[in-house]
Amino acid sequence: MTIARRSLLATPALLALARPALAQEAWPSRPIRMVLPYAAGGATDVIGRLIADRLSQRLPQRVVMENRTGAGGSIGSAFVAKAPADGHTLLFHNIGHAVIKSLYATLDYDPAADLKAATIVAESPMVLLVPPNSPHRTLAELVAFARANPEKLSYGSTGGGGALQLVSLLFLRAAGLRMTEVPYRGGAPAALDLASGTLDMLYDAGLTGFALAKGGRARALALSGPSRSPVMPEVPTMAELGFPDATFMVWQGIFAPGGTPDPLLARLQAAVAAVLAEPATRARLMELGAERLVGNPPAEAQAFVTAEMAKWATILREAGVRAS
Structure with a gap:
């Protein structure tokens, strides 16, 4: 066979190999859909929309946020997991991504295999609050009373693997305490009960929790951040205060379908890191309570998420929280 003949036979294969590279070169070639698996208005939604807006200014195509809610975030996540792995359908999720597999016995996607982390965007602390008239003026006093009176104290939780539940379980585990979990549909009604003294303890996002404490509607005993x-x-x-294992940060990250090429993820991460470096964006995120801006590389982000999944699977199992 001549060299010319071999070249002609190889051309279709070479062109096929070149197509993914050409697609990556053109990315994004159309508007990017970034799915948020929760309702509009929450902290993750607000942060996600800010990032989407800033990315739209840096990329040649718009980034459009879309809320796809339900089943603890699994509906929106499954939609992205099954989307084409071309970088045009992304997921903006939070710590809930790390616990969904421990909460639902049946999922139509695998959070670990079908979604790949592009970057962690930001981390925010939570603050432990007690009522303004609580007899416990320090964390040590609260812990001492709770140890002597198992399950007598109550704490607010939104359940479902939400941040309020996770940080509370982490604290109870670290301190060796048993308290009564009181479920709420959201943090706002729980804060009202705390202020009235109906609830004994509540973790709240740093931003709103500090506002409650400064307004005299709660007393801040400890911060979950490092x-x-x-x-x-x-x-x-x-x-x-002696509980390093109770350190906790709520995080948000950007994910892509599992088959997304690494070079494309790297381009996305670089764009996010550039957005996070903008002074105006940093200032706004700080106002929203995001005290640590991350923007780490995909491999580092994925290693972090994998570790989070393992950690929370253990904690939820020990706490008796089982998949339903």
């Missing part, structure tokens, strides 16, 4: 907050620097961290 360092004190500039908003209320007098509030100590869990680690400072």
Whole structure:
């Protein structure tokens, strides 16, 4: 066979191999759909829309947020997991992504295999609150009473693997406590019950939790983050108070279908990192309570998510939270 003949036979194969590369070169070639698996208005939704807006200014195509809610976030996540792996359908999710498999016995996608992390965007602390008239003025006093009176104290939770439930379970596990979980449909009604003294303890997002404490509607005992907050620097961290294993940050990240090429993920991550470096974007995210902006590479982000999945599977199992 001549060299010319071999070249002619090889051409279709070479062209087939070139197509993914050409597609990546053109990315994005049309508007990007970024799915958020929760209702509009929450912290993850607000942060996601900010990131989408800023990415739209940097990329040659718009990034459009779309809320696809239901089943603890699994409906929106499954939609992205089954989408073409071409970088035009993304998922903006939070820590709920790491626990969904532990909460639902049946899912029509595999969170670990069918979605790939592009980057972690931001992390936010939560603050442990007690009623303004609570007899427990320090975390040590609260812990001592709870240990002597198992399940007598109550804490607010939104259940379903939400941040309020997760951070509370982490604290109870670290301190060796048993309290009574009181379910709520959202953080706002729980905060009202805390302010009235109906509820004994509540974790809240740092931004709103500090507002409650500053307004005299709650007393802040500890912060879940690794360092004190500039908003209320007098509030100590869990680690400072002897509970480093209760350190907790709510995170948000961007995910793509599992088959998305690594070079495309790297381009997406670079664009997000550039957005997070903008002074105006950083200032706005800080206002929203995101005290740590991340923007890490895909491999690092995926390793973090994998570790989170393993950690929360253990904690939820030990707490008796079973998949339904």
